[in-house]
Amino acid sequence: MYDFKIAAVDTATMYRDLASALQGLVAGEPDAIANMANAAALIYETLPDVNWVGFYRNIGDELVLGPFQGRPACIRMTFDQGVCGAAAKTERVQRVEDVNAFPSHIACDAASASEIVVPLIRDGELLGVLDIDSPTRARFTQEDEAGVVKLGQILSRVL
Ligand code: SME
Numbered sequence: 001m002y003d004f005k006i007a008a009v010d011t012a013t014m015y016r017d018l019a020s021a022l023q024g025l026v027a028g029e030p031d032a033i034a035n036m037a038n039a040a041a042l043i044y045e046t047l048p049d050v051n052w053v054g055f056y057r058n059i060g061d062e063l064v065l066g067p068f069q070g071r072p073a074c075i076r077m078t079f080d081q082g083v084c085g086a087a088a089k090t091e092r093v094q095r096v097e098d099v100n101a102f103p104s105h106i107a108c109d110a111a112s113a114s115e116i117v118v119p120l121i122r123d124g125e126l127l128g129v130l131d132i133d134s135p136t137r138a139r140f141t142q143e144d145e146a147g148v149v150k151l152g153q154i155l156s157r158v159l
Helices: 011-026 032-046 082-090 142-156
Strands: 052-058 063-070 094-096 114-122 125-134
Touching (some): 011 032, 032 052, 032 063, 032 142, 063 082, 114 142
Antiparallel strands (some): 052 063, 094 114, 114 125
């Protein structure tokens, strides 16, 4: 049984424990789908106040839905669509305080109010993006961004 219940006293400690749990979960496993599935479950279980955690994979310059936790989501996006598309196109983290103010945002769950999307890059190649949504406006801080970027770095090595 995997028991990764993380009860940290502060955000920095929580992300440190989360990164260490994620590293342990994916260590030695070469299957990208298994690693994305476990990562989505671990992050969804651990982060407070999130309603969707998952992956879009870069397949032929199109973003295709990967393993996730949350409500069923849109399956394909171009790099010109959505917050995920912007992260893929610019290869930069997108931290959006109010998704309704983001022109091309795609609402998969009407409850989503803010989100953070981290591009996953290995050896200069865009593998996909990690997308985390919250029902709370401006849920993700600079500290969350630093923590999620570290998770992305761990994942980029095993996808
Ligand atoms: N919010 C995303 C679409 C995917 S769902 O949130 C799962 C976006 O606009 O990129």
